[in-house]
Amino acid sequence: MESWGNILLGIAASGIRLATPYLYAAMGETLSQRSGVLNLGVEGQMLMGAFAAFYVAYRTGSAGLGLLAAVGVGLLMGLAMAFVSVHLHAEQGISGIGFYLFGLGLSDLLFQKLLGTVDSVQGVPDAHFPLLSDLPVLGELFFRHNWMVYGAYALVPLVWFVLNKTPWGLMIKAAGENPHAADSLGVSIAKVRYATVTLGGVLSALGGASLSIGLLKIFQQNMTSGLGFIAVALVYFGSWRPVGVLLGALLFSLVNALQLWVQVLGLPIPADFAVMAPYVLTIVVLVLVVQRARPPAALTKPFVRE
Amino acid sequence: MRRLFLFALLVGLALGLVACGGGEATQAPAAEEARPFRIAVVMPSAINDMAFSQSMYDALVKLQQDMGGPAKLEFVYSENMYVVDDAAAAIRDYASQGYDLVIAHGSQYGSSLQEIAPDFPETSFAWGTTVDTFKEMGIDNVFAYEARSEQGGYVNGVMAALLSQSGVIGVVGPIETGDAKLYIDGFKAGVLATNPDAQVNVNYIGSFSDTALAAEAAKTHIQAGADVMTGTAQMVVGAISVAKDHGVLWFGTQADQSSLAPEIVVANQVYDWTVALKPMVENIQKGVRGGEAYSLTLANGGLTIQYNPAFNLPAEVKDAAQKTIQGIIDGSIQIPVGGE
Structure with a gap:
């Protein structure tokens, strides 16, 4: 039997890894929601990113080109979403679902036509820092993850900084809170929202790539399995603040890692209850701890100049 | 009007692709x-x-x-x-x-x-x-x-018990029901019949499609000391990928999974x-x-155990597997799980 110390270490390291795809997608979604656009197409963008990264890495053997492909596909998917929701003023929830189905179907179709079977790639390597990676406990916890994991966590302070310390962040928030006032001051709402939604697409696609060529090194149809929708929920959970989203993603992932151990250790808890735990706990925390935050006032409202 | 048209267009496009x-x-x-x-x-x-x-x-x-x-x-x-x-x-x-x-x-x-x-x-x-x-x-x-599927599960379990050095074996399952439960129960019975001291850790991840969680479950098993693993349903490809990374042996079921990781897949129970x-x-x-x-069943040829030719399986383990298959076919081995 493993010692408790090792188990806790295992849970923490698993939780850190599991949170990775959520962070990419949820940081992008935070930006786009703060500017007033609800993007429910995240899951579809993740699947397309996951496929593009995998396919290019598989054909070329280069994980870097794979990531580039994910960025490109995310850019296109994000632009399309922005065109529909910003330019054409479409109902955001519905068009997001449309993009989800589009990404789900297209990634599946391409997978069947171009690959045909599940295969594996080298993918993005794990990090190895001299000295640090060999530290007994800290090494495993922090310094031996896949490079994609570090990218995800680096995004959190970056998005926080952009939102809170730059003029661009101010414009994003203005577009999400009071677009008419911002517009009268000369801020182009369309430009801001185009930028955030497109960036959101890129980050979601990278989130997908963090699965397909980062953590798993395989592609399978519908491999994100609802992850993108959980990422959208995490943005609400985190009250539209990057740090709140990070805490939500970590909580959800740690409890998920914990329930895996609960089963492995053979604790007398039915598997079904263990599997439910992350969802139940997240809801409980949402109700009891997280303050009733107010969403951006203009969220889901297409901007039409009066 | 334009919005409505666009919505219809998008949905149509999406459905078309799904249908393709x-x-x-x-x-x-x-x-x-x-x-x-x-x-x-x-x-x-x-x-x-x-x-x-x-x-x-x-x-x-x-x-x-x-x-x-x-x-x-x-x-x-x-x-x-x-x-x-x-x-x-x-x-x-x-x-x-x-x-x-x-x-x-x-x-x-x-x-x-x-x-x-x-x-x-x-x-x-x-x-x-x-x-x-x-x-x-x-x-x-x-x-x-x-x-x-408990029959091939049992045979896989016998081999897994013989190949495991650590005596810890990990199982990644989807939801505790039907075909998956049958296979896993049979596998467990096969391991314990061969090595009563072995420890079989079973993890049902609650999903047939969450490859990421399947991968993390496999990592958890490895950390708990498993050096042989198996699993069932389509999300296990995530677990196989992890097993391959860590050089942990894998037993497959439902279809031949050898091509995904030829160096670690030992054998597969294949359905016909x-x-x-x-x-x-x-x-x-x-x-x-x-x-x-x-x-x-193994007897009517609907189930077969296919050994991965790229894996160097010790002769005595293969013998034990073949004897087990014979035993199940002639009824001398009874697997203590119900056929529902």
Whole structure:
């Protein structure tokens, strides 16, 4: 039997890894929601990113080109979403679902036509820092993850900084809170929202790539399995603040890692209850701890100049 | 107006793509010859999932060859029907298009089939994996099929116990029910019969599609000391990928998973559904539309253990496996899990 110390270490390291795809997608979604656009197409963008990264890495053997492909596909998917929701003023929830189905179907179709079977790639390597990676406990916890994991966590302070310390962040928030006032001051709402939604697409696609060529090194149809929708929920959970989203993603992932151990250790808890735990706990925390935050006032409202 | 148009366009495009991913006729029917036997199948995942759905697709391809090609047997399929409502609509569509046999390949489709089958008394249906043909409810046009996957599970378990150095073996399962539970219970029994001191850690991740969680479950097993693993359902490819990274041995089931990680896959229990499909087709051609249940077993060849040729399996382990297979076939080994 493993010692408790090792188990806790295992849970923490698993939780850190599991949170990775959520962070990419949820940081992008935070930006786009703060500017007033609800993007429910995240899951579809993740699947397309996951496929593009995998396919290019598989054909070329280069994980870097794979990531580039994910960025490109995310850019296109994000632009399309922005065109529909910003330019054409479409109902955001519905068009997001449309993009989800589009990404789900297209990634599946391409997978069947171009690959045909599940295969594996080298993918993005794990990090190895001299000295640090060999530290007994800290090494495993922090310094031996896949490079994609570090990218995800680096995004959190970056998005926080952009939102809170730059003029661009101010414009994003203005577009999400009071677009008419911002517009009268000369801020182009369309430009801001185009930028955030497109960036959101890129980050979601990278989130997908963090699965397909980062953590798993395989592609399978519908491999994100609802992850993108959980990422959208995490943005609400985190009250539209990057740090709140990070805490939500970590909580959800740690409890998920914990329930895996609960089963492995053979604790007398039915598997079904263990599997439910992350969802139940997240809801409980949402109700009891997280303050009733107010969403951006203009969220889901297409901007039409009066 | 413009918005509405755009919405319709998007949804149409999306649905079109989803549909492209799915149903696909293998061959147009030959015009002049006698009408071929026509089968339609609805399955929950993709035909190349290296697991449950692929086993059925491969069987249909084989059946088509055995029966003499597309002129004799024509089949179509809808894959990725994980939404039961969609599956039910597809089943009904196929039935109304006059297919001879409509297969609902997933235990979750049972209640839909129970409603649809009586509306098409001239059509035969098949439902798996189950033993229930709805005969007691007065429905006589449904065949049932199942795999006694505990048998191959047991054989895999015997080998796993012999190959494990640490005595810790990890299992990644989807939801504790049906075919997955049978396989895992059989596997566990096989391990413990061979090495009573071994520890089998079982993890049901609560999903058939969450590859990321399956991968993390595999990492958890490895951290708990497992040096041999197995798992069932289509999301295990995530776990296989982790096993490959860590040089941990893997036993597969449902389909041959050797190609994904030739260096660590030891053996696979492979399903051959033609053993169930052939008698169904014969029955239908005789005018019997349902009421029979078929099982794949090691004895009838519906289940086979396929050793990965790229893996250097010690001769004594292979001998033990072959003896176990013989024992299960002749009944001298009884597996202490029910066939439901």
